[in-house]
Amino acid sequence: MAELKRRYRILFIHPGPVPPSRTEQRNLLFHLSRISHGDVVTTRWAGEEDGTLIPSSGRFQVLGDFRYHAMIRGLAPSFLRPLRTFAYFSAKGMLLSLARARYDAIVTYGPFIPSIAGLVVSRLTGVPLIIDVPGHPTKGYRYSSDKGSRLRAWAAEWLVPAVLRRADVLKLLYSTQLDGLQGSVWPASVVFHDFVPLSIIERAVESRDASGHGDYLLFLGSPWFLKGVDVLIRAFNTISEKFPSVSLMVVGHCPDRTPFEVLAANNPRITFREGVPHAEAMHLMTGCRAFVLPSRTEGMGRVLLEAMAARKPIVATRVDGIPTYIEDGENGLLFDPENADDLAAKLESLLGDDDLAARLALEGFRRVFERYSEERYIEHFERMLGDLVDRQPVGAPR
Secondary structure, X not given: OOOOOOOEEEEEEOOOOOOOOOOHHHOHHHHHOOOEEEEEEEEEEOOOOOOOEOOOOOOEEEEOOEEEEEEEEOOOOOOOHHHHHHHHXXXXXXXXXXHOOOOOEEEEEOOOHHHHHHHHHHHXXXXXXXXXXXXXXXXXXXXXXXXOHHHHHHHHHHXXXXXXXXXXXXXXXOOOOOOOOOOOOXXXXXXXXXXXXXXXXXXXXXXXXXXXXXXEEEEEOOOOOOOOHHHHHHHHHHHHHHOXXXXXXXXXXXXXXXXXXXXXXXXXXXXXXXXXXXXXXXXXXXXXXXXXXXXXXXXXXXHHHHHHHOOOOEEEEOOXXXXXXXXXXXXXXXXXXXXXXXXXXXXXXXXXXHHHHHHHHHHHHHHHHHHOOHHHHHHHHHHHHHHHHHOOOOOOOO
16 A cells, blocks of 8 residues: 655745635645645734634634634734734734644744744644744845834844754845855755746636737836836836837836836836735736846846746846846846846846847746646655654654
């Protein structure tokens, strides 16, 4: 008789507050249910409607083989919210750990409150901790104009290394992700992509009428300064007279568009749109001529994988994790960070050479499903869990 495949029991602690998708193909928990089960502890906004809510309890949802527990984010003073969230994550994690069978692993997202709470639960229960690090842990603060950014940057400089060093495994997006942090002795790490539901995009591309494609460059994301929208506008202004049929569409949430509107004031072919639901964003993606991601810092860029799945040529910044996923001249074009002239040159090359654009798009499509599909993510995740469990001392409770 064939040996039954092991299914791991996991406690996820996630910052929230975005509610989970009810579409199985888009929700990682449904995919992970093939190899694991357990609980998710997070936060969510008050007043959300969700058809998967269990009427009998009203406290959690069942998503695949995971129970989804969420603290409602209230109107507490901003300085108290982190403490309240930490208390909820820690207490709920402990209660779940004591109420049922022991977890094989605790998986937290980001090096801040979820991971600090996960560290507490891990130390009290003996369950190993995996910290999923979504990008460079401190670099983004350099580009924030928020009044508290300097204080958060100072705190992160000593807090982040202290937390990461105490994990059992670090899940990274690229091999040099921790370069520049204080300290050099890190736990074991694994490097693989984030989960992105690429198969949905592939089906959308196959069902769309090719004649509906527009002649526009597309940017999707926020915050705009961190993502380099100002660099993109300057670059597009440089080349727009050479390509009078091509426009630029910038889509995403931006509290103050004024600086970007000033940059684009004399160019009627630059349009700005508020953030849109994922389905509409992918509709825009499948219709664009090329996708551009001019970020100042970027762990991976989920939109890059989505653009590849949509068979679109890509121009992106040669920064952080992007070169791990985009190889210059093979499945996209890379330009130097914050260099509008270099970006303009790459856009001109792409727009002026249809054969180059087609070749980059085709290679991107091939690579993304070969290396970064949902199946590949589950394979990497299962291997990470298996290696972690196998390293636990003999005799440790399971």
